[in-house]
Amino acid sequence: MKRTLALLLAALLTMAVALPVLADDRVxxxxxxxxxxxxxxxxxxxxxxxxxLPATSSGQTDAxxxxxxxxxxxxxTAPAAxxxxxxxxSVQNLQLNPKNSASGISFENLRGAxxxxxxxxxxLKAQIMDVNGMTQDSLWSAGGTLREMLSSxxxxxxxxxxxxxxxxxxxxxxxxxxxxxxxxxxxxQSAVAQNFSQVINVDNTMASTKNTLNNAIEKVISGAEQLxxxxxxxxxxxxxxxxxxxxxDRAVAIAEKQQELGMASAYDVExxxxxxxxxxxxxxxLKYQVTTNxxxxxxxxxxxxxxxxxxxxxxxxxxxxxxxxxxxxxxxxASARNVDVANAEIAFGExxxxxxxxxxxxxxxxxxxxxxxxxxxxxxxxxxxxxAQETVDFQQRTFDIAAKKYELGMASxxxxxxxxxxFDSAQDDLNTAQRSLFSAYHAxxxxxxxxxx
Numbered sequence: 001m002k003r004t005l006a007l008l009l010a011a012l013l014t015m016a017v018a019l020p021v022l023a024d025d026r027v028x029x030x031x032x033x034x035x036x037x038x039x040x041x042x043x044x045x046x047x048x049x050x051x052x053l054p055a056t057s058s059g060q061t062d063a064x065x066x067x068x069x070x071x072x073x074x075x076x077t078a079p080a081a082x083x084x085x086x087x088x089x090s091v092q093n094l095q096l097n098p099k100n101s102a103s104g105i106s107f108e109n110l111r112g113a114x115x116x117x118x119x120x121x122x123x124l125k126a127q128i129m130d131v132n133g134m135t136q137d138s139l140w141s142a143g144g145t146l147r148e149m150l151s152s153x154x155x156x157x158x159x160x161x162x163x164x165x166x167x168x169x170x171x172x173x174x175x176x177x178x179x180x181x182x183x184x185x186x187x188x189q190s191a192v193a194q195n196f197s198q199v200i201n202v203d204n205t206m207a208s209t210k211n212t213l214n215n216a217i218e219k220v221i222s223g224a225e226q227l228x229x230x231x232x233x234x235x236x237x238x239x240x241x242x243x244x245x246x247x248x249d250r251a252v253a254i255a256e257k258q259q260e261l262g263m264a265s266a267y268d269v270e271x272x273x274x275x276x277x278x279x280x281x282x283x284x285x286l287k288y289q290v291t292t293n294x295x296x297x298x299x300x301x302x303x304x305x306x307x308x309x310x311x312x313x314x315x316x317x318x319x320x321x322x323x324x325x326x327x328x329x330x331x332x333x334a335s336a337r338n339v340d341v342a343n344a345e346i347a348f349g350e351x352x353x354x355x356x357x358x359x360x361x362x363x364x365x366x367x368x369x370x371x372x373x374x375x376x377x378x379x380x381x382x383x384x385x386x387x388a389q390e391t392v393d394f395q396q397r398t399f400d401i402a403a404k405k406y407e408l409g410m411a412s413x414x415x416x417x418x419x420x421x422x423f424d425s426a427q428d429d430l431n432t433a434q435r436s437l438f439s440a441y442h443a444x445x446x447x448x449x450x451x452x453x
Contacts, residue, residue, distance in 0.1 A: 100303045106312030110228055110301075114221050117302035124217050131209045153184050204350055208343045215339040218450045224300050225442070231293045232311055233435055234286060240428050241283045243421060248276035250417075316434065317441040322382060325441070327375040330448050331368060338367045338451030370453030374443050381437040388430040395419075395426040 100117045114121060255272045258264035291307035298309050335341050344360040402419035405411035446452040 100301050102301075102303060104310035104312070105228075105297075105301060105303075107225070107228055107314055108312070110224060111221055113301045114224050115217075118220060118224075118300055119302065120220050121217050124213050124220075128210055128213050131206055131213070150189060204346050208346050211339050211342050211346075215451075218446075218452055220300075222446060222452060224297065227293060227297050227300070228311065229314065229435065229439055231290060231297060232314060233432070234290045234293070235311070236428070236431055236435075238283070238286060238290070240425070241279065241286060243424060245276065245279045245283055247417075247421065248272065248279055250414075252276055314435060314438045317438060322378060322441065325375055325378045325444055327372055331371060334371055334448045334451060335364060335367050336451075337449065338363070338453070341367050341451070367451070367453060371447050374440070374447050374453055377440040378437075378444055381433070381440045385430070385433045385437050388426070388433040392423075392426045392430050395423040399423040 100113060102113070105113060251272050252269070255264050255269045259266065259269050294309050294311075295305055295307045298305050298307070303309060340363040341360075344356070344363040348356040348360045350356075399419045399422070402411055402416050406413065406416040443453075
C-alpha cells in the first residue's frame with residue numbers, strides 16, 4: 001500500500017513541477033506580446049484611422065492612417081501576394097505589395113507610398129492585426145484551463161496532507177512535496193486573478209496598444225516627410241551655390257587678366273582660385289548629400305535604389321487654410337488624437353486615483369503647450385514670407401533699372417550681373433521662407449489629424 005501511494009505521489013510531484021510553467025504560458029495575452037514587440041517610442045497615439053479630417057487643398061490627400069485591417073493600397077496598385085508573416089505569438093495572413101516601381105514621388109502621394117510599401121509600417125500593421133485578435137473569449141478559455149489546473153493541484157495537495165496526518169507517509173520524506181504543491185497552488189491562484197484582470201481590461205489594453213502602434217506608424221511617415229522637405233531644400237540650394245561658383249569663375253578670369261597687366265599679384269590670383277576650389281567642393285558635397293538622402297527616401301518607399309528619384313515641389317497652403325488655423329477651436333480635437341493624452345485617459349478610466357489624474361493633466365498640458373507653439377509658428381512664417389516678398393519686389397525693380405542701364409551702355413556687364421545676383425538671392429530667400437511656412441502649416445495639420453507635436 002505504502003509503495004503504491006508513494007509512486008502515485010511521485011507522479012503528482014512531477015506534475016506539480018510542470019504546472020507553473022504551463023500556467024505561465026497560458027496567461028500570456030496577445031496584449032503583452034504586442035506591447036513587448038511595439039517600438040520604443042516616447043509617444044502613444046489614438047487610432048489614426050479614425051476621426052481624420054478631410055484632406056485640404058495643400059495636398060494632404062491621405063488623411064487617414066492605417067488601422068488593424070487597413071491595407072493602405074491605392075486603386076492602381078498591382079494585386080498583392082498572400083504570405084504568412086510571423087508577428088508576436090501568432091501568424092497573421094497579410095497582403096504584401098510588390099516592390100514600388102515608380103520613378104518619381106510627390107509630397108501629396110508620399111503618405112500613400114509609405115503606407116503601401118514601407119517595411120516598418122507593414123510590420124506595425126501586422127502587430128495591430130495581432131492586437132485585434134485579442135478577445136475576451138480567448139482569455140476566458142485560458143482562465144478556465146487555469147482554474148482546472150488549480151483544482152487538480154489543490155486536490156493533490158489535500159491528498160498529501162491527509163496521508164501525512166494519518167501517518168501513512170513519512171513526513172520527513174514528503175514534507176518537500178507538500179511545500180512544492182502549496183507553492184503551486186499559490187502561483188495558480190495568482191495566475192487566475194491576473195487572468196480575470198486581463199479579461200476585465202482587455203478592451204482598454206487593446207485600445208492603448210493600438211494607440212501606441214498607430215502613433216509609431218505616424219512617426220515613421222512624419223520622418224519620411226521631413227526627409228522629403230530636407231531633400232527639396234538641398235536641391236533648391238544647388239542653383240545658388242552654382243551661381244556663386246560662376247561668379248568666382250569670372251573673378252578668377254578678371255584676376256588673371258589683372259596679373260597680366262601687372263595690376264594683381266600671383267598671390268591674389270592664387271587666393272581667388274582657392275576660394276573657387278572651396279565653393280566647387282561645397283557644390284559636390286551638396287550633390288552627394290542630395291543623392292544619399294534620396295537613397296534613404298527610396299529605401300523608405302521600397303523603390304529602386306538609384307539616388308535619382310524625382311521629387312515634386314511642395315504644395316503651397318491656400319490663404320483660406322492659413323486663416324483657418326485656430327488654437328482654441330482645434331485644441332480639444334487635436335488633444336484627443338494625441339497618444340499620451342489618449343492613453344492617459346484610458347488609464348484614468350481604469351483607475352481615477354490621484355496618480356492617474358495627475359498623469360492625465362500632465363499629458364494634456366504638455367500637448368497644449370506644444371500645440372500652442374505650432375499654431376503660433378504659422379502666422380509668424382506668414383509674416384516672414386511677406387517680408388521676403390517685399391525684398392524680391394525691391395530687387396526686381398533694382399535689376400530692371402540695371403538691365404536698362406546696361407542696354408543703354410550706362411552700366412557695365414559686372415554691374416548687370418551683380419544686380420541679377422542680388423535678385424536671384426532674394427528669390428532664394430523667398431523660396432526658403434515659403435518652405436518654412438509650408439513646414440509650419442504641415443506641422444499644424446499633423447497635430448490636428450494625428451496628434452503629433
